[in-house]
Amino acid sequence: MAAVDLSTHPGHLARRLQQAHYLLWNTMVSEEITSPQFAVLNALAEEPGLDQRTVGERVGLDRSTIAEVISRLGRRDLLDKVRDPQDGRRFLLRLTEDGARVHRRLVVRTARMNQVFLAPLDPGERTVFLDLIRRVADAAEGLRNPEEPLVGRPS
Known part of the structure; x- marks a missing residue:
């Protein structure tokens, strides 16, 4: 069997992009x-007082990942958890x-x-590129949320 051209595989390209x-x-x-x-941090700068589940939804992180991220940020004293006065089981987060x-x-x-990352593209291409990867990423959220139908999934 012949090798496939990985330059046509979105997952391979997404991994290289990542x-x-x-x-x-890091640099x-x-x-x-x-x-x-x-x-x-950015989500809480925009909307202080969100709970952990909502922050996870806003930034596209699953439950276990958001719990670990919040724990690490808390240990570094970059965010505070305060008990929700309306629901004692919930904690609200603030920077x-x-x-x-x-x-x-x-x-x-x-x-x-981001300027360096997108430097190979002209301004118009940047807009199109960001729109396209946003659309693919948004559609992929359906893979994590089985309640939401995937585009093209048979009913």
């Missing part, structure tokens, strides 16, 4: 704060002063990294 992102993240943004951790400071610093660094 490797490039990881390299740029240009942070070796201490991961991209998923930054996503959580600490250090968390807000780290977020502000990383926002600048991620903007620079």
Whole structure:
């Protein structure tokens, strides 16, 4: 059997893209704060007081991953958990002063990294590229949420 052309396999290309992102993240943004951790900080900067489940939904992390990310950020004193006064079983999350400071610093660094990451594309191509990968990523959420039908899934 002949080898396949992996340059036509989206998963292979997505993995290569992720490797490039990881390299740029560690060299240009942070070796201490991961991209998923930054996503959580960013979500809480935008909407302080979200609960863990909602933050996970906002940033596309499953339950076990969001729990670990929040635990790590809490241990670094970048976020606080406060009991929800309306539902004592729930905790609401807020950035600490250090968390807000780290977020502000990383926002600048991620903007620079994204410029480098997207440098091979002209502005119009960047818009199309981001739209296309957003659409694929949004559709892929259905793989994790069986309640939501996948595009093209037989009924």
